[in-house]
Amino acid sequence: MGNSHTGTKGDLSIHLNPPSGVNTNGAYLAGSKITGTVYASVPANDDGNYADAGDVYIQLKGKEKVKVRYHETEFDEIEEEEQRVEKFEKKSRNIVKLKIALGSDDKDSIQEGKYAYPFEIQVPEQLPTSMKIKDDEEYCRIEYKIETVANKKVVKNDKKKIKILAKPPSSEPLSNFVEPVTEKISTCCCGQGEITFGAKVDDTRIGAGEKMNVDFACKNEATVEIESVEATIHEYVEWIAGEHKYHRNNEITKGTFQKDESMDQITKTAMKTNRENEDNDLERGLKDELLKEIWHSIQDGSNNVTLDIPLLAHHTYSGAHIHVVHTLTVQILTSGLLSDSPSITIPLAIVTPNHVSDNDSIEPKYDYDPPEDWDMNNITTAPAAHNYESAPIFGGAYVSGNTEEDIHVAPIQFTDNSADPEQASLPALLQKIDFSINAKSTIQELINDVSWNRQLFSTLQ
Structure with missing residues (x-):
């Protein structure tokens, strides 16, 4: 979309307002609103024409990420003997992906100039709490970030890591x-x-x-x-x-x-x-x-x-x-x-304890304090963008449920085969693609999986 760009890149900068919740310790409460402003500086082309940065979006993303150490025995040709080799395997999975278009509906691209894009993100109520555990080089994480999405050939995108706190369940005791x-x-x-x-x-x-x-x-x-x-x-x-x-x-x-x-x-x-x-x-x-x-x-x-x-x-x-x-x-x-x-x-x-709550009485607030070197008189401010009617994607599929307890509060019992790999098959592959956020990355991940490659992909060649 738009002209090719050979000049200096512009910038997108995310400014977030602090969480409005009570006792959230700096985290945004699931079910609350995240407000802020994206400031965009888009330069002109070298020939003086505008540089079209394309559609500009703000998105909330959440992922599970893990890294596990394991060992394999390999033959060392130099030593002419088998050696025990340390290796690592990483996996990740989308928890949520929520994308909002910034700007007015009648303008589908951002051209040369300076812009302020206020936004308001309604955080899905089902999201789990951020977490991070690290043992040496092994780790597991639930992490969230807010990032901009635009033509990276024209502007530098920005991202901010945030913490999410799960919504408290019912206050009714479960004795x-x-x-x-x-x-x-x-x-x-x-x-x-x-x-x-x-x-x-x-x-x-x-x-x-x-x-x-x-x-x-x-x-x-x-x-x-x-x-x-x-x-x-x-x-x-x-x-x-x-x-x-x-x-x-x-x-x-x-x-x-x-x-x-x-x-x-x-x-x-x-x-x-x-x-x-x-x-x-x-x-x-x-x-x-x-x-x-x-x-x-x-x-x-x-x-x-x-x-x-x-x-x-x-x-x-x-x-x-x-x-x-x-x-x-x-x-x-x-x-x-x-x-x-x-x-x-x-x-x-x-x-999440019940004394944690969202302060619904606070009206949405947007940060209109632009970068220091900007002239307030030359900033185009767009209408506030929000996601009230858009459906979040949770784990690759649309979700329902209202609180943390609906999704993942009930403790589970592990069996010895809890980590056994699932059976690789064509129906299982089609189901994974159907529930994936990015079909290409899902297929590539499965191709790199030894068991899937051996059981399915090698038979399709």
């Missing part, structure tokens, strides 16, 4: 009550009795930086001592690149319940009596009463701990290449050589 269970206790394969216990979490969907209350009750009917009972939250992060994967499993917070008389061990005589009466109707009735007693103790909250969720904890997430899983484990630590330490595990979701 989890683990009904009391009885576990047999052994030391060195010898039975030592049993422990009955249960726990309750007031809200399994908890915000980063918030507090979680955990209630616990038990009855020790074993001859081993309960040394302590701990509540621990673990964060498991796994990222996958093709056939290779990497993971981190960290303890992010821990608390210890108070010791009480219910944790005291019993005598061997008492344990023998319990065994003799196991099939007795009276004993079964006493067991039912014990379960009720523990249930009431849990409900009363007579023994509880408060866990502080770190403010910098990563949010629970399940994507194409990145998975973040959180679990709460309540474990009874017993004394004795090789003694059993029974535990229960409760899935959690760490999300």
Whole structure:
């Protein structure tokens, strides 16, 4: 479009207004608006004619990016022996791509001059929180940027990295009550009795930086001592690149319940009596009463701990290449050589806390403060551009859903084959192309994938 250009390039410069949200720590809240102005300086051609920069756009892009280390054995011709070689594989996938045309509808190109293009981007409500983890050279990232798109032969495009904070889910608590269970206790394969216990979490969907209350009750009917009972939250992060994967499993917070008389061990005589009466109707009735007693103790909250969720904890997430899983484990630590330490595990979701919000009362504001060397009288200001009616592309497809919980709050359980490569086939290829943002880059990525090349593309030649 337009004339060829051989002179000095012009510039596009993005000026963003700060986030209007409350307690977002410099991030833009999913579902809120990003406002700002693109300043464009377009020079004339060497012959004095205008230089057409073509259509000018502003776009929001989000990606998952991962890098995984792996090793292969290769034959070294110089050393004449096999060597273990370190390699890396990278993968990325679009999370969102939202493109807005700048300027008025009756002018489809930008010519020589200086321009101000105000814009307003409605951030999709479904976007996950920005994140970054790096271990040596391996990493996983969810990152976002705002960039200009124009004829790069005429102007230099600009881009700004931004942080997105997922929209808080419903404030309605999701409690989890683990009904009391009885576990047999052994030391060195010898039975030592049993422990009955249960726990309750007031809200399994908890915000980063918030507090979680955990209630616990038990009855020790074993001859081993309960040394302590701990509540621990673990964060498991796994990222996958093709056939290779990497993971981190960290303890992010821990608390210890108070010791009480219910944790005291019993005598061997008492344990023998319990065994003799196991099939007795009276004993079964006493067991039912014990379960009720523990249930009431849990409900009363007579023994509880408060866990502080770190403010910098990563949010629970399940994507194409990145998975973040959180679990709460309540474990009874017993004394004795090789003694059993029974535990229960409760899935959690760490999300954006509810005290984070968007300030809807603030009217959209645009930055009309141009570069210092610009003459305000010679700037053409276009009408504000927005994306109210355009549909964002999420992961290569149109999306629905309103909050973080609709998309990726529910924790997932991994199996041993969670990172196995999918079966390469022509229908699978067509489906990937159908859901891709850029068909050419998707096909090229699959051609470079060893398993896809071997199973499909080599057979098409």
